[in-house]
Amino acid sequence: MSEAELKLFLHRREAVADGVALLDLRAPGGGxxxxxxxxxxxxxxxGGGLVRQYSLCGDPADRDRYLVAVLREPAGRGGSAYVHDRMAPGQAVPVRxxxxxxxLVPAERYLFLAGGIGITPLVPMLAAVTERGAPWRLVYGGRTRRSMAFLPELVDRYGDRVVVCPQDETGLLDLEAELGVPRPGTAVYCCGPEPLLAAAERVCAAAGWPPDALRVERFAPRPDAGAPxxxxxxELAATGRTLRVPADRSILDVLGEAGVAVMSSCEEGTCGTCETAVLAGEPDHRDSVLSERERASGRTLMICVSRARGDRLVLDL
Known part of the structure; x- marks a missing residue:
């Protein structure tokens, strides 16, 4: 079962960096x-049944529009090409x-690490922590300055709290310098391409940062999603019904074939729509959503990609 959709339309599209389009989505007739x-x-x-996840990068207080920024990805699966080449103002855009x-969790201070289009979820976070009066620092990397969305606005607004690291000028982000020594009370937020996220996780683990000090967001399947x-x-707790999940099928697939309606969207472990409570059994987590602490608790799993470590799971369905 698909999640309910908002019937919005594209009010405006604007280039905010090389290869990055900002979409201004609104309700027809206002609202x-x-x-x-x-x-x-x-x-x-x-178009064509494509569903893609994009971070909201506007002002949460502005309830008249949703703003998202989309990077053109030549090697992508068609979503960004559709946005850049085919979407036009006035076009209907269903949104879930x-x-x-x-x-954004409470913390004494914050360190934000952005790689390329990964800046988008961090933009409203910077405004929020500034309003709270919490100290923070943003380290923002990208291929070139011209490719880095919102860069002029961020520098103008926040000054030297924004550390600008274009790869053609400074090389890759120095994660050892940023994360090599744990800083008590600091929440670290990292968003960007998979190599950046994996490197940040690796450096934080090696340095001994507390669990959940680092928070990352992925919009692509985790590297371990293809494990054996x-x-x-x-077992469905509500009815006691037991279903067999073959090695080549997902829980979501099997539930759908059995007529069990469950909300879903991306079907690759990135959106969180199909998160389901686990009452017994040990999940084999393969999503890109849950934190390490949430994974360790075993309380929920994403039934589109995650599986069981043992022979059986009992789900709150």
Whole structure:
């Protein structure tokens, strides 16, 4: 079962960096949109059945529009090409969400690490922590200055709290310098391409940062999502019904074939729509949403990609 959709339209499209388009989405005839908080994202339902997740990068207090920024990805799966080449003002754009699996948590201070288009969820976070009066620092990397969305505005607004690191000028972000020594009371937020996220996780683990000090957001399947798969049983607690999940099928697939309606969207472990409570059994997490602490708790899993470590799971369905 798909999540309910908002019927929005593209009011305006604007280039905000080389290869980056800002979309201004509004309700037909005006109207107030559902609330959201920094870190939230929406799904855009594009042509040909494409569904893609994009972080909201506007002002949460502005309930008249949703702003998302889309990077053209020549090696992508068609979503960004559709946005850049085919979307035009006035076009209807079904939207699902907002959802937030990258929330801004209270902390004494913040370190933000952005790589390229990964700046988008951090933009409203910077405004929020500034309003709170919390100290923070942003280290922002990209291929070139011209490719870095919102760069002039961020520098003008926040000054030297923004450390600008274009790769053609300074090389890759020096994560050892930023993360090599744990800083008590610091929440670290990192968003960008997979190599950046994996490197940040690796450096934080090696340096001994506290669990969940580092928070990352992925919009692509985790590298471990393709690990070996085995068959297992799923028991539905509401009815006691047991279904067999073969090695080559997902829990979501099997539930759908059995007529069990569950909300879903991306079907690759990135959006969080199909998160389901686990009552018994040990999940084999393969999503890109849950934190390490949430994974360790075993309380929920994303049934579109995650599996069982044992022979059986009991789900709150």
């Amino acid at each position: 107030t949109l559902p609330p959201w908080e920094p870190g939230a994202h929406v799904d855009l339902v594009l 969400g907002p959802r937030n699996h990258f929330p 798969r085995t068959a297992f049983d799923v």
